[in-house]
Amino acid sequence: MKRWRLAVIVCWGVGWLIGWLIGSIPSVAIAGGMDVKQVRIAAKVFSFLQNKPPPGAIIIVLSGAADPALLATTLQTFKISEGHIPDVAGAVAVFVNSTAEAAAVKSINPRILIIGTDLGCVDAHACIVAVETIPRISVYLSRAAASSAGIDFDTSFKMLVTER
Amino acid sequence: MTPRMRTFLLVGAMLGVALEGGPARSQVMNYGELQELFGEPITTSATGSPQKVADAPVNMEIITADEIRQSGADNIPDILRGVAGVDVRRYGAASADVAIRGYNAANSPRVLVLLNGRQIYVDYHSYTAWATLPVQLEEIRQIEVIKGPNTALFGFNAIAGVINIVTFDPIFDRVNVMTARGGTQANQQLSAVLTAKLNDHAGVRLSASEHGSKEFSSSNLAPSYGSFPRHAYNRSAYAHGRVALSSGLDLTAEVDVTEAKQLEMTVGGFPGWTSYASNREKIGIGGDSPMGYLNLNAYRNSVDFQYAPGENCTTCTGILNSLYVVQASDLLKPGVNHTVRLGLEYRNNRGGGSAFQGEGFGFSVYAANAMWNWQVTPAFALTNSVRIDHMIFDYHGPVDPSVAYTAAQYNSKPITEPSFNSAAVYKPTMLDTFRFSVARGVQAPDFYALFPEPVQNNFNVLVNSYQGTPNLKPTVSMNYEVDYERGLPNLDSTGQLALFYQTSQHVLAPPGDSGVTDAATNGPPGNGYAGNIGNSASIGGEVSVKGSNTEGWRWKAAYALAVIKDHYSVNRAPGAPDSSVDSQHGTPTNTIIFGLGRSWQDFEFDFLGRWQSRYDDIGVSYDGASLSRYKINNYFTLDGRVGYKLNDTLTLAVSGRQLNQQRITQTSGPPVERRVLGTVVARF
Numbered sequence: 001m002k003r004w005r006l007a008v009i010v011c012w013g014v015g016w017l018i019g020w021l022i023g024s025i026p027s028v029a030i031a032g033g034m035d036v037k038q039v040r041i042a043a044k045v046f047s048f049l050q051n052k053p054p055p056g057a058i059i060i061v062l063s064g065a066a067d068p069a070l071l072a073t074t075l076q077t078f079k080i081s082e083g084h085i086p087d088v089a090g091a092v093a094v095f096v097n098s099t100a101e102a103a104a105v106k107s108i109n110p111r112i113l114i115i116g117t118d119l120g121c122v123d124a125h126a127c128i129v130a131v132e133t134i135p136r137i138s139v140y141l142s143r144a145a146a147s148s149a150g151i152d153f154d155t156s157f158k159m160l161v162t163e164r
Numbered sequence: 165m166t167p168r169m170r171t172f173l174l175v176g177a178m179l180g181v182a183l184e185g186g187p188a189r190s191q192v193m194n195y196g197e198l199q200e201l202f203g204e205p206i207t208t209s210a211t212g213s214p215q216k217v218a219d220a221p222v223n224m225e226i227i228t229a230d231e232i233r234q235s236g237a238d239n240i241p242d243i244l245r246g247v248a249g250v251d252v253r254r255y256g257a258a259s260a261d262v263a264i265r266g267y268n269a270a271n272s273p274r275v276l277v278l279l280n281g282r283q284i285y286v287d288y289h290s291y292t293a294w295a296t297l298p299v300q301l302e303e304i305r306q307i308e309v310i311k312g313p314n315t316a317l318f319g320f321n322a323i324a325g326v327i328n329i330v331t332f333d334p335i336f337d338r339v340n341v342m343t344a345r346g347g348t349q350a351n352q353q354l355s356a357v358l359t360a361k362l363n364d365h366a367g368v369r370l371s372a373s374e375h376g377s378k379e380f381s382s383s384n385l386a387p388s389y390g391s392f393p394r395h396a397y398n399r400s401a402y403a404h405g406r407v408a409l410s411s412g413l414d415l416t417a418e419v420d421v422t423e424a425k426q427l428e429m430t431v432g433g434f435p436g437w438t439s440y441a442s443n444r445e446k447i448g449i450g451g452d453s454p455m456g457y458l459n460l461n462a463y464r465n466s467v468d469f470q471y472a473p474g475e476n477c478t479t480c481t482g483i484l485n486s487l488y489v490v491q492a493s494d495l496l497k498p499g500v501n502h503t504v505r506l507g508l509e510y511r512n513n514r515g516g517g518s519a520f521q522g523e524g525f526g527f528s529v530y531a532a533n534a535m536w537n538w539q540v541t542p543a544f545a546l547t548n549s550v551r552i553d554h555m556i557f558d559y560h561g562p563v564d565p566s567v568a569y570t571a572a573q574y575n576s577k578p579i580t581e582p583s584f585n586s587a588a589v590y591k592p593t594m595l596d597t598f599r600f601s602v603a604r605g606v607q608a609p610d611f612y613a614l615f616p617e618p619v620q621n622n623f624n625v626l627v628n629s630y631q632g633t634p635n636l637k638p639t640v641s642m643n644y645e646v647d648y649e650r651g652l653p654n655l656d657s658t659g660q661l662a663l664f665y666q667t668s669q670h671v672l673a674p675p676g677d678s679g680v681t682d683a684a685t686n687g688p689p690g691n692g693y694a695g696n697i698g699n700s701a702s703i704g705g706e707v708s709v710k711g712s713n714t715e716g717w718r719w720k721a722a723y724a725l726a727v728i729k730d731h732y733s734v735n736r737a738p739g740a741p742d743s744s745v746d747s748q749h750g751t752p753t754n755t756i757i758f759g760l761g762r763s764w765q766d767f768e769f770d771f772l773g774r775w776q777s778r779y780d781d782i783g784v785s786y787d788g789a790s791l792s793r794y795k796i797n798n799y800f801t802l803d804g805r806v807g808y809k810l811n812d813t814l815t816l817a818v819s820g821r822q823l824n825q826q827r828i829t830q831t832s833g834p835p836v837e838r839r840v841l842g843t844v845v846a847r848f
Contacts, residue, residue, distance in 0.1 A: 041201060044197060044200060044201045045201075047194075047197050048197075050412075050452070135594045135595060135651065135653060136203075136204075136218075136594050136595075136651070137201070137202050137203045137204075138594075139201070139202075143500050154452075155452055155456070155457040155495065155497075156194070156198065156214045156457075157198070158497055159213050159214045159215070159495070159497065159503060160198060160201075160202065160206065160214050160215065160216060162539075162542070163497070163500035163501070164500060
């Protein structure tokens, strides 16, 4: 009986080890603009704004930053359009490709919600939010950038994201 | 005011406020949206702060709504059987006790069960009366199972673990379900869950059920149970409302009423029929402020229970336990890497009822707690929670002349106990999580142990000698644990490993055990004292793999080990036991669980196998003989469910418990029978 129990435990341990080894194969990160999953995650961020933009508010997607059509299917109450940096003047949010774009946007509209894919952009306090999905979903939030833009999020959201 | 009137008034008041409200500016956690955002379950049960389960500083397993449905179970203890480290003793079709990492017993005292954070646990006899849970399975978002003490957040009795049942949100989640079940043991159940969403900022969810079944077929019963009535039932109604005001404040209210009757193993291992009538109310208000998220909750639980030797309660003992709780907390994030939660709590717990001669008793608890989470580096976090509880007693009125103490003596020794949870969470990669934790948990003595109780037992005998012992110490548990979790993306799985070492000091034994003496009076054994019978230590762990893939397959495999060594003053001599408490032999050492399921077209197939090694149960046979030790052999159960989605509205399912065997002796009570259920679910 004891041998039988030992065998079960050993089998379990071996199974565990194999699983661990297989799972160790690193995943490949995606670079560039937002993929579908990132867009969906980023769109959900708007639900946790303390002062939600009114219906019809303008969201600008800088070229290559995300798929405006996909975003429009998720954020149906807003007006989504692809645009250039000067277009952000009247917008409430913008999707950017880089820290440089974020800085340029900020100089034109300091109250705008800037969303990117680059953690460095958040660390530079140029982007307010950055979204990563590989290997796990992570949302980064620049407290300083949000504060200077006068943007705040629900407490539960802030507890769950990684503030920088 | 009747419970029904209170329900209508509370819900009515909330709806009134809702109609006056402006646009929603919700602050309360929206589990659904947050889970969708992060792609994994979210919890507040670890620290009081919202966290992803992978980041939580405790060992936690989440059972999702899908898993609840796929289990095919019609009650929560059966669902918990699929969790490694959870021990379930089933006594019949209705009644069960649940423990975490061993130490299970009749009226299991060491696990704190909560519904949306409010206590369901019955303090009078320190156990969970699962039959009084008002919640329907279809309205549960998730069941959170914490293994290890969490007294630092929830207070006394969260000594071995916490089970928090979280329901869907009345504003964000639309749940409209009607369910009909029927099956063996004359099982019949009807339930309904309806959500009324008034607008974007107010909603109420209502549920009700009626459930009846026989505990056993008559052919299954030994002669000593020959005249035993067999019909168990429970019925419940539950309302959960929420209003998000334009000012940013969030109001919640919950009201429920239940009635139940079932065969139970009552404290000390006495089989008997217990009737319950419970009603509970909770109201909460919360909102953001410059000082953080402020929250104020108040709730009341009232449980009236009667022990009877038969179905008709003509000679039964009636006990009323009322609990009032007020909780205030502030959750704030003073820096990007620091989260702090401060809390105050007051509890007032009263006992009484028809069993008593005018005396009244109870206790008050004043508690303060604090939690600090420090994200030291992106990969390393420290969490420390500390709490102090001060418990003072209040006995007034006459004391039976046969009792050794005066009223003043019952009130003379308050209990003050600290508790803490400290954990370091290290995530060297996005796939790996290590958790090192130390925790101190406390289990307070219950009413039954602390105060005299002039009761009849289940055999119509006036015992009148349960003295109550005012100098009891609380049981204190220390838990040392290392956990490792690894995401296995190429296997679509997650693996978990937990190793723990736990000590329990001053373990409590209930009054009535012949081997228990009163340390203060050195009173004679068997005179109805509760007692601290010594210390115990346990070592063990769990290893599990769980996953699912896009082709509809899902699987789990787990092994749990719990080795316990008692150093008790009771049950030392060979022969008949002199106490119902024997943790060492009363815990199955090994448990193996495996599950496999698949969603295919409109079908769902799920099977769960569970094997546990032998253990000893100690109980009293129904004919009133003295305490006996029952050797429970190792046993295997296979549960299963096949569901078919007829259309978007209707789902049909057939499910079964212990399909592999008609009868299995699982406790000192009668063998548990195979149960097969047919279910029709209409969602609209």
